[in-house]
Amino acid sequence: MAKSIRSGLVVLMALASLASCAAANEFSDDISAKVAAPAESTEVAGSANILVSQDAAPAAEPEGVAEADGSSANISSPVEPPNTPAVTAGQPQLIKQAQLNLVVDSIDDSLKSASQLIRAQQGDILDLQDNQIETIQRTAYLRIRVPQANLDPLLAALGELGTVQQQGLSAEDVSTQIVDAQARLRNLRKSEESLLKIMERSGEISHVLEVSRELGQVREQIEQIDARVQNLQTQVRYSTIDLTLAAAVASQPMGRPLGETIGATWGEATQSVGDLTVGLMQLGVWLLAYSPYLLIVAIAGVLGYRSLRRRPSA
Numbered sequence: 001m002a003k004s005i006r007s008g009l010v011v012l013m014a015l016a017s018l019a020s021c022a023a024a025n026e027f028s029d030d031i032s033a034k035v036a037a038p039a040e041s042t043e044v045a046g047s048a049n050i051l052v053s054q055d056a057a058p059a060a061e062p063e064g065v066a067e068a069d070g071s072s073a074n075i076s077s078p079v080e081p082p083n084t085p086a087v088t089a090g091q092p093q094l095i096k097q098a099q100l101n102l103v104v105d106s107i108d109d110s111l112k113s114a115s116q117l118i119r120a121q122q123g124d125i126l127d128l129q130d131n132q133i134e135t136i137q138r139t140a141y142l143r144i145r146v147p148q149a150n151l152d153p154l155l156a157a158l159g160e161l162g163t164v165q166q167q168g169l170s171a172e173d174v175s176t177q178i179v180d181a182q183a184r185l186r187n188l189r190k191s192e193e194s195l196l197k198i199m200e201r202s203g204e205i206s207h208v209l210e211v212s213r214e215l216g217q218v219r220e221q222i223e224q225i226d227a228r229v230q231n232l233q234t235q236v237r238y239s240t241i242d243l244t245l246a247a248a249v250a251s252q253p254m255g256r257p258l259g260e261t262i263g264a265t266w267g268e269a270t271q272s273v274g275d276l277t278v279g280l281m282q283l284g285v286w287l288l289a290y291s292p293y294l295l296i297v298a299i300a301g302v303l304g305y306r307s308l309r310r311r312p313s314a
Contacts, residue, residue, distance in 0.1 A: 096239040104162035121150040144241040
């Protein structure tokens, strides 16, 4: 009986020890989990701070990138768009060219007056040609550039310099070209900003160099399209005029004096005699060259003639 009681107590003590060990293990696991949780939260917070710092300030540029692609300031800063006015909605952008032909009394006076009128309308002379053909006809050609707002007043003022023979005006609408080019510029600048952000977040030198090449191509396209837009806008702001001036009365050549006329006639006569003499001499040379053949023909003719005369007498 006492033995059975002792064995039961031993079993109970063993079960109690096992339960206490299990409880101790669970407690230790809970403590370790609680200890590990702050560490993980600390690591997450640190990584978040790193991302925030990367977004707030651009990452340091790797070594060798500046040497391969120029200064870091030119790479990391976008190209600033020029201050060009956008196309006004509903307002056509026209490139105007005018032609004007005038008949004037004096070319010199008309050129002076035209120059004064051009300066008064804030214009410029791009080309000037003064032609005179053997003192018979004189014309002058001017190519003028003037602000489009002053085109009509200048044409009216130039028309008063003489008689208008021909006048024309042509216009080309480039509104669509300017709008399309400006839209492409906006898209390219957005691509440029995206490439700059990618370059700031890239850590490897190979990736930075590849993005830098793409960025250079985009900026080249931006410069080309921007230059085209500026050229079109300049042609819209300034019109051109092709002005032709012709003298009203062509100057006639004066008659030559009597002595000069006689001298010229004597010269023509002597030249004619000389030409005749040379021609006769050339004819004699030709006859001399063919004289053997002419002699044979003459002998044959004489013999034939004699034979014909002897036949009736026989």
